[in-house]
Amino acid sequence: MVDIKHANAYSEILEILKYLTPEDYEKIPKEKIEFFEKNANKNYTFNYNPDKTLQEQNVSKTTRIIIGILFRDYWATEEQRDKIVKFQQQERMRAEKEKEEKYSTENLFKNNIKTSENENNEVALVEYKKDKWYKRLIMKINKFFKR
Secondary structure, three states: OOOHHHHHHHHHHHHHHOOOOHHHHHHOOHHHHHHHHHHOOOOOOOOOOOOOOOOOOOOOHHHHHHHHHHHHHHHOOHHHHHHHHHHHHHHHHHHHHHHHHHHOHHHHHHHHHHHHHHOOOOOOOOOOOOOOHHHHHHHHHHHHHHO
């Protein structure tokens, strides 16, 4: 089952595909189009204006991503495809680097130290002295009789 966000995006895709040239439409595998038709939200209506760009219309981000993937896989020239793939690799590397910096153990400890300094919370070590064995025994006996 497809969530409503993707179902609406598939409906938008199908509407946009109506305005493609027959040559471009034929480049898309039938299985993909059938998948879009099967999972589209039948109750969602989207009006596409071919005179406007996608940015000028109320197209969801998911739809834009799917159209980008369709362009990369089926309509782009080899040179365009190579540029897109390189850009996507750079974006993945940048995102991984950000995650690595954000969640590295050094930063986790640095962030904790900074927050404690900012809040002016003082942390002190408390010395814990263990009682003698006979004192512990007496305390347990007292607890037993207090019940």
